[in-house]
Amino acid sequence: MDDQHITDLVVGGVDTHKDLHVAAIVDGQDRFLASESFPTTRQGYRRMLSWMRSFGVLQRVGVEATGTYGAGLLRHLQQAGIEVLEVTGPDRHDRRKRGKSDDFDAEAAAHAAFAGKRTVTPKTRDGMIEALRVLKACRKTALQARRIALQMIGNTIVSAPDALRDILRKMTRMKLIRTLAAWRPDMTGYREMEMAYRIALKSLARRYLELHDEIADLDAMIKPIVDDLAPDLVAQNSIGYGSAAQLLITAGDNPGRLKSEASFAALCGVSPVPASSGKTDRHRLNRGGDRAANSALHIIAICRLRCDARTQHYVARRVADGMSKLEAIRCVKRYIAREVFALIRNRYREINEAQIAA
Incomplete structure (x- = not known):
């Protein structure tokens, strides 16, 4: 040039x-x-x-x-x-x-x-993955708000007058929520302590139910997107729609920006980091990368550790070799990242080939 x-x-x-x-x-x-x-x-x-x-x-x-x-x-x-x-x-x-x-x-x-x-290389942010990301982010905040509403209901009942507390304290969660939501307190009596408690509890219960329905609606939207993008992913052992959605979001609409499964593992924070010194030769946990993806892989690893015999035998063998259980789980997460990357890459190759043929 x-x-x-x-x-x-x-x-x-x-x-x-x-x-x-x-x-x-x-x-x-x-x-x-x-x-x-x-x-x-x-x-x-x-x-x-x-x-x-x-x-x-x-x-x-x-x-x-x-x-x-x-x-x-x-x-x-x-x-x-x-x-x-x-x-x-x-x-x-x-x-x-x-x-x-x-x-x-x-x-x-x-x-x-x-x-x-x-x-x-940035994510393209112009396809179904971006739609999935927005819906999942909305679902996350709805979950947080629902949890806060439930905590507030519990805290309010603890300090409520004895007559109310004795009625409510032994109910199961959903029976409690539906009972409170069905109350018809006198809205003009909000200056009285007991009526104010009834109004507050009814408001919190209705908020909880609205958020519950909102989360269900979002789940109904997220599921078909995941099915379209990576049906083989949710077919794997212990990979649910929540974890699959997060891993797809981490890979992005253009997973070609990830050059190898090792780069995907590093992006998810499960690649081994050298921590050797002197005669000690070891690797430590990677605390970098996308922590939401790391959390998804951790959930998958823990589920497999509970129900998959092959994973149980692998972890037992690594612990017998001198690894801590946490280090052994880190190795499991690394293998899961390799499995997930291969599934995502193959699925996007199929999608691209179908688009070219069309």
Whole structure:
């Protein structure tokens, strides 16, 4: 490639925010050219792309936070055929030396995209996986709210007047919830203590039931998406729809960005980390990666440890060899990650082949 062609190439970087994105451009020799701010609207994305292309042939763009503030920009750039790299974070040494500003962060993102450092291939966020992620995130908050409502019911009953507490304290959970939801307290008597307790308990019980129904509706939406994307995954031992959904979300709509099952294991935080010293040769647990995916693999591993004879024999053998039980479970999670990655990769290969044939 001649020098003239190199100078025609430019690389962009974007520091993303809620209402305003700051973009920067470096040339083919990684020299800073300019920076500019653009609103986070479709018109703003078009102006940003035109501005970047005005400096030369746009080779790639490094974008921060493609899963949150930068999601809309990511989709716009990908639809325009621009290669996008997610910049994981500014260089700490450079930040200590230069300070912090949005222009500096955008320039740092451009330099990182140019060098290919501190960058990863972002998820595409434009297919069924993104739909699955949004639904599962909504379900998670509904579960948390339902749990809080149940805790508040229990705490309220503990401090309720004796007449109410004696009636309610021995009921099973769902009988208690339905009994409270069916109450018809006098809403005009809220100044009286006992009536206020009745009103509060009825409100909490109705909230619990509404959230219960909402979670059931979300489950009914998540299940067919998982069945469409990876039916072989939920057919495996101890892999439920919740765990399968989380592992699909972690892999993303474009699992080709994961080069091997080892990279998927590292992404899930189950790859072994060397912790050897002197004559000691060992590996420790990986506390990095996607902790939600790690939790899904842990749930699968614990379920298999309870009901799968092969897993039980494997863990017993590793413990007999000197491993702790936690280390043995880490090894099980690593093998499950290998199994899951192969299933996801094969399924996406089938989907892509079907799309090409169509």
